[in-house]
Amino acid sequence: MARAGRAERAERALEDRGVVVARAPAGEGLRAWLERVPADLVLVEARALAGRRGASLVDLRAAPEHPEVVVFVEAEDAEARARLLAQGAVAVVYHGVSDAALREALLAFVARRRDDLRRRVRARLDERRSGLDDFASESPAMIAFLDVVRRVVDAETSLLLLGETGVGKEHLARAIHEASGRRRGPFMAVNCAALSESLLESELFGHVAGAFTGAVRDRRGYFELADGGTLFLDEVGELPGHLQVKLLRALQERAVVPVGGERALEVDVRLMAATNRDLQVEVRQGRFRSDLFYRLAVVTLLVPPLRERRADVPRLVERYVEHYRRRLGKPVRGVRPDALDLLVRHDWPGNVRELINVIERAVLLATCDEVAPADLPVEVSGPRPAAPAPPPDDAALDGPWIRVRDAALRDLERRYFARLMTTSEGRVGAAARRAGLSPRSLFDALRRLGLRKEDFRRAADPGGPLP
Ligand SMILES: Nc1ncnc2c1ncn2[C@@H]1O[C@H](COP(=O)(O)OP(=O)(O)OP(=O)(O)O)[C@@H](O)[C@H]1O
Numbered sequence: 002m003a004r005a006g007r008a009e010r011a012e013r014a015l016e017d018r019g020v021v022v023a024r025a026p027a028g029e030g031l032r033a034w035l036e037r038v039p040a041d042l043v044l045v046e047a048r049a050l051a052g053r054r055g056a057s058l059v060d061l062r063a064a065p066e067h068p069e070v071v072v073f074v075e076a077e078d079a080e081a082r083a084r085l086l087a088q089g090a091v092a093v094v095y096h097g098v099s100d101a102a103l104r105e106a107l108l109a110f111v112a113r114r115r116d117d118l119r120r121r122v123r124a125r126l127d128e129r130r131s132g133l134d135d136f137a138s139e140s141p142a143m144i145a146f147l148d149v150v151r152r153v154v155d156a157e158t159s160l161l162l163l164g165e166t167g168v169g170k171e172h173l174a175r176a177i178h179e180a181s182g183r184r185r186g187p188f189m190a191v192n193c194a195a196l197s198e199s200l201l202e203s204e205l206f207g208h209v210a211g212a213f214t215g216a217v218r219d220r221r222g223y224f225e226l227a228d229g230g231t232l233f234l235d236e237v238g239e240l241p242g243h244l245q246v247k248l249l250r251a252l253q254e255r256a257v258v259p260v261g262g263e264r265a266l267e268v269d270v271r272l273m274a275a276t277n278r279d280l281q282v283e284v285r286q287g288r289f290r291s292d293l294f295y296r297l298a299v300v301t302l303l304v305p306p307l308r309e310r311r312a313d314v315p316r317l318v319e320r321y322v323e324h325y326r327r328r329l330g331k332p333v334r335g336v337r338p339d340a341l342d343l344l345v346r347h348d349w350p351g352n353v354r355e356l357i358n359v360i361e362r363a364v365l366l367a368t369c370d371e372v373a374p375a376d377l378p379v380e381v382s383g384p385r386p387a388a389p390a391p392p393p394d395d396a397a398l399d400g401p402w403i404r405v406r407d408a409a410l411r412d413l414e415r416r417y418f419a420r421l422m423t424t425s426e427g428r429v430g431a432a433a434r435r436a437g438l439s440p441r442s443l444f445d446a447l448r449r450l451g452l453r454k455e456d457f458r459r460a461a462d463p464g465g466p467l468p
């Protein structure tokens with residue numbers, strides 16, 4: 002029992018430092034248990050890893066939260082130790098180790114996990130942070146756009162954010178919130194398309210006990226949660242009719258009535274709404290209330306698609322290469338000029354979101370410290386329509402008119418008859434009918450141009466009677 006006593010002492014030492022310790026029940030497999038009780042650190046006997054029912058170390062590491070695993074072994078055994086470390090154990094501890102050393106080691110692992118976690122949370126926050134600087138641009142479309150944005154940052158009016166998918170409507174809404182006087186208040190985002198109708202109503206406006214089945218206690222709606230801040234309604238075009246009425250009333254009266262409630266609650270919320278539907282069409286077709294539309298669309302901001310501001314591509318690429326370099330831990334410094342050229346020329350139907358996905362993939366695939374064209378997906382790197390034809394060579398226009406005209410005409414004739422013979426597969430009769438010429442004239446033309454009908458026959462069709 003000396004060992005059990007030791008485990009308890011270690012447990013107590015950890016609990017004293019605010020670490021939550023849980024023991025896996027004997028009956029349940031360790032791996033299954035970790036599914037229910039995610040852990041940062043798992044202490045396990047080597048015995049429990051062996052045998053048919055034992056969990057493998059790799060399995061344990063793959064459990065939710067990807068715990069670190071410390072393995073206890075009966076006796077020092079260099080080979081077993083090397084094997085366990087190779088399989089991903091963070092440490093292998095011999096039972097003979099002193100209490101004090103064990104405690105220090107465990108606390109160090111826990112501290113390291115906490116640091117990692119903090120770093121991850123911070124990275125996630127950074128990722129979500131957005132400022133108007135993110136939209137700074139040299140492209141004329143964006144300069145004009147940002148000029149309007151800056152003028153409405155502190156206006157208390159509702160904003161309607163329009164633009165293709167992935168252009169950054171939500172990113173912009175956050176940035177405006179951060180730049181506005183409401184920045185200390187909450188920014189709440191709700192996707193109207195992601196919730197069922199009944200849920201959406203209570204999510205937005207809240208509900209009081211017993212309002213509908215399953216509602217067991219008061220729930221504060223997003224309007225209330227966003228009090229003092231900004232409420233961003235994404236996909237507002239999906240809002241069903243009766244909620245459009247309710248939303249309009251909330252905007253006009255600056256108050257909401259929770260589902261099942263009687264009293265209106267005052268709320269101080271700035272509303273921003275977004276959609277990639279054409280709301281004017283929705284209004285015309287009777288799917289969106291015009292009064293709500295006009296209320297929302299006091300100021301409409303149409304975020305330009307990325308292909309209309311290609312000058313922004315290099316900066317976005319740089320930002321997201323840096324992001325994924327850190328996130329994926331790959332030593333990728335940047336993008337080769339030829340790859341950047343492809344990125345700038347791509348049309349980006351999925352806009353910034355597509356660009357982010359392309360960069361994540363490229364950083365992941367990169368085999369050296371720069372992203373190369375081969376790391377880009379075929380939509381970006383693949384064959385594009387040929388570059389626009391070079392401007393006509395003006396030298397061909399020099400000289401007397403007759404000569405220039407005849408040269409151009411000959412060129413046209415040659416292209417016309419070559420194509421005609423190709424599509425007719427070298428059959429003069431058919432070609433002459435298509436061209437509206439007699440076979441005789443066609444022959445003359447071919448001879449003049451040095452074209453031979455045989456050259457246009459299909460390989461499987463050698464010769465054949467002349468027409
Ligand atoms: N100017 C920008 N700088 C950096 N990141 C951006 C910028 N614009 C958009 N993004 C990022 O691009 C992604 C897509 O942006 P967002 O979700 O705001 O697009 P959206 O217009 O709301 O798209 P959807 O219509 O599909 O909802 C997000 O990860 C966002 O952070």
Ligand SMILES: [Mg+2]
Binds near residue numbers: 170171275
């Ligand atoms: Mg969005």
